[in-house]
Structure formats: C-alpha cells, structure tokens
Amino acid sequence: MYAPVGVKTSTDYPIPDTMKAWVLGNPGELLLRDKSVPVPKKAEVLVRIDAVAICATDLEIIYYGRPALIGGGMPHNKNFTPGHEYMGTVVALGPAVDEHTIGQRVTVEIHAGCGQCKRCREGMYTACLNYGLNYGDVDKGHRANGFTTDGGFCEYQVNNINTLVAISDDMSDEEATLVVTAGTAMYGLTELGGLVAGESVVVTGPGPIGLLGVAVAKAMGACPVILTGTRDNRLKIGRELGADHVINVRNEEAVKSVHRLNGGKGVDYVLECSGAPNAVNEAIRMVNRGGKVCLAAFPHEETPVDVAHIVRNNIYVYGIRGEGKSATHRAEAFMAQKRFDATRIHTHTFPLEDLPTAIRYAKDRVEDAIKVVVKARGASAHRIAAE
C-alpha cells in the first residue's frame, strides 16, 4: 500500500502503489501502461485525477512533439504521460503541506514556476526562465504538467500547491476541467492586456480559448464583443457565451465588418485564436491606433507581418503562454458565480481507457466535438453527448 515517508494520507482515500497511465510512443501513438503512483514532495499534493479535457495542444504534442519538452528534447518514447487540463481530488499531502485538505476537489493550473527566476518573481511563472529544467541532475523545481513533466492522462498526479484552485461542489467535473482554458483567455485579456469595462474586443477563431475568451471579455464588461470564424455552429455558441456580434469570414470581409460593427473605428483588443496564416495582418487592421493584439494560437508556418503598420500605429502585439498570474482563480470565480456557462463548449465524455477514441473525436471534430473529456471513474463505457 502507498505510504511514503513524510506524506499524509487518509483511509478515506486508499491509494494503490501503481496506476494506469497512457504514455506517448511514436508520433500519434498512445500506449496504456502501469506506472508507480507519484510521491508529493515539499509544497506538493497528490491529486486523484477525476476528469481531463483534451486540448488542441495535446494533439500537437501527441502527433508532432512540440511544445512538450522532455529531458530537454522531443517527448516520444520516453514513458511520458501527456494531458494538462485536469481536475480531481486531493488524496495525499506532501511534507508540511497544510494549505489543502484530503478530500478537497480542485482543478489545476498547468505551470508551477521555479519560484526563483526573474519572471517567476514577477508572477509570470508560465514564462519561467528555468522552463523545462527539471530532469537529471538539474531540478530547478519547474513543472508544466503534460509539457515538461508527466500530465493527466492517468489516475494520479502530483501538483505544486500554487497550481491548485479549489472548486465548489456544485461545479461538475467536466466544467472544472474548463477553468484553465477560461483562465488562459483571462490572462491574455486582463493581466497581460489590461482590459477594463467598456473596451471593445474582437476574438478571432471560435475554438475553446476563443469561445471562453468571448465569455470572459463579456463578463469583464467589454463592449462590443465580436467573434469571427468560419463555422456557423461555433459562432452560435459564441453568441450564447456573450458575443454581441459574430462574423462568418466565409461570407464577409472580417476587417471591414469589424469597423462597421464598432461604429466605423477599430477595436481596443484582438484576441487571436485562429492561427490562420494572415491572422496577424488582419488583427493589426482590426485594432485602433494604440490597440493590443494578443496571440494565443500556434500557427504551423512562418508568415510575413506588416511591421510598418504596427509601428506607425503604435500597436502592441504579444504572445501568451498559458494561464499566469493566478488568472485561473479569477476565471473560476466567474464560473462559480455563473457569469457564463463554460459547459456550452463541452460536447463529449469518454472513459479514460477509451482515450484514443476521445483523441480521434477531438482531432477530427467527430459529431462537431469541441471539448472532449475523459474520466477515470464515473463515465459509462459509451460516449455521452453533452446535449
């Protein structure tokens, strides 16, 4: 039985020594293996994983490797477990941990910074300067679950106490997996961008971050909130999450329509979530002079950008990595207060052992899948459509 020295456990939550864990083999290949249940160290807890959402970045990692970085290199064939958007129950406390209790339901942030570099000291722990330095003799304390350390497609995982967000009992497991996605959108708009009520926002690309970006912007009091995309069913969900206007870029010229819908002028913010080749050039023409463009998507190819337009118009362009400055706590507060219904983007649930099927649903958007969740327990053996 699991009883590591210095670790507090409870008979209410018996923990086995080994667990089922999916590991990444060759590109595109996932294998179900047995692994030891990890042991929490100082300032860490053990989380029993109850639900994990599949993210577009998981698909990138599983099929192409990046942006995961295991032992300083590509993640394939290293017994690495991907998955980063998970929630669960605290079942063991590392030495001296009294910030959390066994049995507490939590959702988790992805990144625990090293806590000692310049960026961590500024609160930008998702941009930790010791990123990925957590292998071999080099242990700077940095963790990015499912990116540089084992993630959530398994039954148990350790998490730094700073990455935990307590959730209320009336928030479902599935909804709790979406907190980190809403937190990422929030970090881009508010903590990095400085969005305040009354400012105008365009979100380009109605994927999960884009759709929850709409919801967060609206909840923050942005006006108007405009969503662009190519699929009417996604744009409809965007409306339900708070978009004042939607633009199907197949039918309308996006830049012109944004100006028309915003009283003939550019907007204050663009949250770019499409990764389309010309997205940056369009975004810098959607914002007003002095406007801000937050880039949240990963385009595959390098693309030319009209730098002169950026310079002449004093436009701010910044990338966002993850969910820094504890933005997840603020996103969870919105969700707990029912300021928006994030579950509108959850479409399917599968048992953990059906992960390859779940991945296929997410990747090929089977049955219009948006957020697909896997659960280690409590999910029946067949798929459950959310609506």
Ligand SMILES: [Zn+2]
């Ligand atoms: Zn993600």
Ligand SMILES: [Zn+2]
């Ligand atoms: Zn750091």
